[in-house]
Amino acid sequence: MKAIKQFRVTKQTRIKDQDAEQKPLSGGDKTKDKEQVAELAAQIGVQQEILYAGQQHKLLVVLQGIDTSGKDGTVNGVFSGVNPQGIRIVSFKAPSSIELAHDYLWRVHQQVPQKGEIAVFNRSHYEDVLVTRVHDWIDDSECQRRYAQICDFERMLAETGTTIIKCLLHISKDEQRSRLQERIDDPSKHWKFDMQDLEERKYWDAYQQLFGQAMQATDADHAPWYLIPANSKTHRNLAIASIVLETLNDLKLALPEPKPELSGLVIK
Template sequence: MPISSLFRPGSKLKIKDADASQRLLDDGDKKLDKDEAKTRDKLATMKLGEHISAYQELLYAQKKYKLLIVLQGMDTSGKDGTVRGVFGQINPLGARTVAFKAPSNEEKEHDYLWRVHKEVPTNGEIVIFNRSHYEDVLITRVHDWIDDAECTRRYAQIRDFERMLTETGTVILKFFLHISKQEQKQRLQERIDDPHKHWKFDPQDLVERKFWDAYQTQYEKVIAATDAEHAPWHIIPADSKTQRNLAIASVVVEKLESLELEYPPAKPELAKLKIS
């Protein structure tokens, strides 16, 4: 069974029922200890990363498709770590990461998708969204900055937006990095306890943590409303960083393989060209 098939949301999704610490690979007869399993996962992910790098070159050369990766999740769920661990081997010439923060004054003067649309990938490019347009139906609804009617309208607008992207050559993969509340607690505490991680700590994370249950409920609604065959969501157990990276890398490789990428046709006029 492909790893990716384990994490597609069902029609009656309940995030709380999904195990954030679920293991993805069967150790078989030999049960690995924690360190052995981590090493196995890292090596497997590195191998998949080499495949992603090779496919990225084909993607860039052919310029037929564009790949958009959407990473969403609670604070400390590992969006930055995913970028490093899964996509760290690809050539930066044809790849870009966009981190969406609170909108600027200029961005607030436009519709909420304006700042997103201008960052989508060009032909042959891979773009990774670290947070995305989905913040506009997550934090905005959790804090009642928009009402249910406006949120429902935005679901429809997002579906239309993503359908337009896919109809013009963009391949979309959306990942929800699912961590447990206990794991988030440990990661936040690590940032406080380790002076070298203080730069990562944002007191606002503690404020948002108080709305944990509301976020879980809203993620369920968002994923159910915007999951589609052309723009699928994948729910990734993310308590284990190495298992998280392995799952996402597996999904990405599976999708890139399905595109049947190839180099552009050779140019006959170059066959006899000799450089003096």
């Protein structure tokens, strides 16, 4: 089965029933799985060059997931085979005062991919219906209003030539514990650790519930959500690289036609 079918969220998907440990794409041998990720990454690189040459399509990959779910690692693992010139990684942090003085989609809209480009959002406008709702900075009716606004925004992007992939990186609560503990136990990783992460961890259940709600409210064929079991880093990369490559393949990209006027031209 294609990964874009296998991991696609459906109306029946319930996050709490999903086993974050599962590795349906794995061949059982981690080394070989890693080789396959590298192979997929290289193929993504080939497709990206054709995408760039054509200057028509735009690809937007949204990565969401709780702290330590592996968004940074995905960027490095899946997109490191791509010419850095053809890809733009956008990490959305806590908004600045100028950003807060605008609507929440303002800074996001500025960063969408242009023709021939792949943009990867490490966090995104979905933070504005997740962290904001978890902390009660917005109420439920505002949250519902934003779901509708996000649907409108993404439909506009799709209608104007953007192919959208949205991945939720799903890890178990125990996996997060172990990843946070690892950062604490290794002093060279202390810089990655923020006490705030422990505060956010207290809202685990609320986040899970909202992830599910946001996915159901904003999933669409032109802006599909994929739920990625992500306890295994290698399998996570395998799944996301497969989804990205299948999506690019489905675009049936081709190099521009040769230019007849160049035939036989000799440069002095």
